[in-house]
Amino acid sequence: MRALPSDEVLEKIADVLKALADPTRLRILHVLQDGELCVSDILGHVGGSQANVSKHLSVLKRAGLVGCHREGLNVFYHISDDGVFAICRNVCDSLQIRLDRERETLAEARSRMDTGTGSPD
Amino acid sequence: MRALPSDEVLEKIADVLKALADPTRLRILHVLQDGELCVSDILGHVGGSQANVSKHLSVLKRAGLVGCHREGLNVFYHISDDGVFAICRNVCDSLQIRLDRERETLAEARSRMDTGTGSPD
DNA sequence: CGGCTATATTCCTCGATGATTATAAAGGAG
DNA sequence: CTCCTTTATAATCATCGAGGAATATAGCCG
Structure with missing residues (x-):
């Protein structure tokens, strides 16, 4: 450990x-x-x-x-301390990645709805 | 701007x-x-x-x-979000750099005291 | 169902923090 | 020196967040 x-x-x-x-x-x-x-x-x-x-x-x-x-x-x-900008950039990158992922998830969900494959409540 | x-x-x-x-x-x-x-x-x-x-x-x-x-x-x-570790690493790097700088400053101050070059109160 | 375990949530207190206002301190102009 | 400008520092109030205690919820086992 x-x-x-x-x-x-x-x-x-x-x-x-x-x-x-x-x-x-x-x-x-x-x-x-x-x-x-x-x-x-x-x-x-x-x-x-x-x-x-x-x-x-x-x-x-x-x-x-x-x-x-x-x-x-x-x-x-x-x-x-120039490091602050690296930190901010990292945070921004993370946020960006997360938003992209969310958008993907949404797109997938929508395509599942189109094909009727997803949880069909 | x-x-x-x-x-x-x-x-x-x-x-x-x-x-x-x-x-x-x-x-x-x-x-x-x-x-x-x-x-x-x-x-x-x-x-x-x-x-x-x-x-x-x-x-x-x-x-x-x-x-x-x-x-x-x-x-x-x-x-x-793996980005958190990059952020922490950045913060640690900054802290490390700052400590190194402080130590250097102290060392310089001491050498100035040795040679009697610094502010001689 | 009732007990048991693991986790989450709520309520409370207390110290930290943010915004505002007023005031202090530092330094230049006359 | 007085007045003015720029910045910093109280003083105050409202809000927030961390921690503790108690309680609630979720899932297993009998």
Whole structure:
């Protein structure tokens, strides 16, 4: 049998995933994909209140997914862990595969109905 | 500028990530990696109360990550989306990279202290 | 049918989290 | 210094999710 990862490792993984598991934060990461932006720019892209976006940014920073530096009045945020995009791509791939499978299942079910082969309730 | 993914897509991604973002569920997925198991077996591996594990299993099922079928009294669960392991691997890779980077930073800081080059308070 | 086992579900509590509002802090302009 | 802009941080409230205890459901055996 395979050894279980330690609780500590599992919690760290879960923490990163928790930080990712929010639509607003995913949107923020997405707009940062093309390069660093200051908070007001991010605000313009993702909408919502300034305080809310700022908090989401701090969550991402605590999780080590973004970093930031100050330039005068502005604070610029950037992706500090490119791995997030691989993760998102994986999730998207999974979703895509699942949808394809569902569609196939539906198509099969319909063809069975046409030939009268399926469960004939 | 890149187009933003729709809110719907972002929420679906976030939902999958939320289902993943829990140590107990990660452990369950891990023990299922080698093949299907019934609930009592899973219980033996991951610990906790039966009701709790059962609830975590239902979360994973709702998220489409696992599937199950009944055999007599037992219900066997299996991974229904291999993508989860790619995701976990990505997260682990990111964490590893980050730790390596931290260690490097520390090593550099120490060598600077040795040579007296760093911020000399 | 009644008991027994395996699993699911419901109810509850409690701590975590998200959104909003108001306020604080940092830094530039005058 | 005061005023303004940008960002961060409380304070608050509502909601959510995890865990435990009790109960319900499903299927076997007698």
